[in-house]
Amino acid sequence: MNLGRTEQRIRWLTLGLLFGSAILLTVLDSTGLLDRVTSFVRNPLVGITSWTSERTDTVAGALSGPRNLQTALGEIERLQAENETLARENERLLEIQAQYQVLQELFNRAAETPELRRIIANVIGQDPNPILQSIIIDKGFDDGIRVGMPVEAARGLVGQVYRVTNQAAQVALLTETASAIPVRLGTTRATGMLRGAGRGALPTIDWIDLKYQVEPGELVITSGLGGKFPENLVIGRVLSVERNEAELFQRAVVQPAADFDAIEMVFVVTDFETVDTDVFNQTP
Amino acid sequence: MGINIYIAIPIMGLLAVIQAVVLPRFPIAGVTPQLLFLVALAWSLLRGPQEGLLWAFIAGIWVDLFSMAPIGVSSLAFMVAVGAAALVQKILPPRRLLSIILLAGLATLVYLAIYLILLTALGHGISANGLVELLPLLLLHILLIVPIYLLMQSLLRTFRPRPVEL
Numbered sequence: 001m002n003l004g005r006t007e008q009r010i011r012w013l014t015l016g017l018l019f020g021s022a023i024l025l026t027v028l029d030s031t032g033l034l035d036r037v038t039s040f041v042r043n044p045l046v047g048i049t050s051w052t053s054e055r056t057d058t059v060a061g062a063l064s065g066p067r068n069l070q071t072a073l074g075e076i077e078r079l080q081a082e083n084e085t086l087a088r089e090n091e092r093l094l095e096i097q098a099q100y101q102v103l104q105e106l107f108n109r110a111a112e113t114p115e116l117r118r119i120i121a122n123v124i125g126q127d128p129n130p131i132l133q134s135i136i137i138d139k140g141f142d143d144g145i146r147v148g149m150p151v152e153a154a155r156g157l158v159g160q161v162y163r164v165t166n167q168a169a170q171v172a173l174l175t176e177t178a179s180a181i182p183v184r185l186g187t188t189r190a191t192g193m194l195r196g197a198g199r200g201a202l203p204t205i206d207w208i209d210l211k212y213q214v215e216p217g218e219l220v221i222t223s224g225l226g227g228k229f230p231e232n233l234v235i236g237r238v239l240s241v242e243r244n245e246a247e248l249f250q251r252a253v254v255q256p257a258a259d260f261d262a263i264e265m266v267f268v269v270t271d272f273e274t275v276d277t278d279v280f281n282q283t284p
Numbered sequence: 285m286g287i288n289i290y291i292a293i294p295i296m297g298l299l300a301v302i303q304a305v306v307l308p309r310f311p312i313a314g315v316t317p318q319l320l321f322l323v324a325l326a327w328s329l330l331r332g333p334q335e336g337l338l339w340a341f342i343a344g345i346w347v348d349l350f351s352m353a354p355i356g357v358s359s360l361a362f363m364v365a366v367g368a369a370a371l372v373q374k375i376l377p378p379r380r381l382l383s384i385i386l387l388a389g390l391a392t393l394v395y396l397a398i399y400l401i402l403l404t405a406l407g408h409g410i411s412a413n414g415l416v417e418l419l420p421l422l423l424l425h426i427l428l429i430v431p432i433y434l435l436m437q438s439l440l441r442t443f444r445p446r447p448v449e450l
Contacts, residue, residue, distance in 0.1 A: 200414025
């Protein structure tokens with residue numbers, strides 16, 4: 001009888017210990033107190049992760065060829081049609097390019113172009129949590145990566161460094177709810193704050209003044225305000241605009257330029273010139 | 285129980301690497317199955333909730349080492365789900381595949397709900413569309429629990445470890 005009670009106590013104790021540990025770890029990690037310990041544990045994992053990633057790439061490449069043959073034939077037809085459209089568009093763009101080059105030369109003479117320092121990193125993993133959206137890259141603290149640095153792919157901004165270990169870093173995608181990026185619209189020059197809406201939803205720009213007539217298709221770039229991101233990094237295009245005259249501001253839904261499911265390589269912007277805000281510090 | 289910790293740590297570590305690196309390259313209906321959770325659940329169904337909870341705890345720690353989520357969040361979600369499955373398991377016919385499928389469905393819903401609550405409380409959110417996108421995960425877990433369960437059952441029979449009751 002006593003043995004039964006003791007067994008019962010041990011069971012409850014084990015259960016309490018496990019749940020208590022999990023809660024304690026969550027609280028400690030949320031407050032950043034576990035950073036050193038988790039970095040120590042995460043560092044050796046990078047080598048294994050990189051090795052596995054390279055092998056997986058090889059296998060995925062070998063498997064994707066024959067399986068996608070029919071898809072590829074359909075894709076060729078679609079691309080041929082698209083090619084004709086693009087050829088027409090290309091002629092128009094050549095004219096614009098000629099004009100642009102003249103303007104560009106003038107602009108270059110007038111303004112200093114800030115040089116962004118970039119580090120190339122390979123994407124070696126994704127967040128195993130189905131709700132969160134982040135990627136793991138193979139460059140870390142030892143390579144000069146720091147928390148908060150902007151990360152971009154060839155087609156546009158991807159997000160921001162969220163966590164760093166010695167040889168790897170975790171990048172929170174700009175679609176994450178914790179993401180907030182000051183942006184500017186290409187045509188209207190309106191500014192706003194791009195906020196992630198989480199998995200399954202596109203990010204939106206809040207706080208756009210109603211005086212701007214924002215149209216779908218407008219380019220979205222970083223404004224550089226706040227100093228966390230350089231200016232003029234491409235983010236995507238406006239997909240739709242939510243405008244209500246009764247409200248003070250309008251919102252725009254943005255289609256990011258980067259394809260987050262197909263990112264293999266990214267640039268981490270390690271150094272850039274921030275927007276000069278000294279004018280606000282001057283006494284009138 | 286002691287030996288199981290030593291088995292669980294490397295197994296879950298290996299599965300965590302596969303989960304973070306390999307599975308995202310081969311998504312099914314836009315999602316990847318949560319392998320570590322399914323293995324912890326299968327272990328619980330085969331060896332009892334005590335060992336299942338321990339495996340769920342270790343699985344969660346490994347998942348969070350590769351995730352943006354704070355360490356411990358996945359452990360909590362996995363343990364509550366495995367615990368809920370263990371409670372319902374008592375009223376279902378033992379060791380029937382249909383029961384196992386039902387338990388996997390229930391446990392997946394519980395685990396997603398706990399994840400959602402905890403992550404929302406910690407400042408991460410998900411849209412209604414995002415929840416709909418996660419529905420194939422439920423189907424995927426229902427389909428995958430059977431082969432995982434049978435595989436682990438055959439492994440257990442091969443190695444025949446002595447069950448330990450606390």
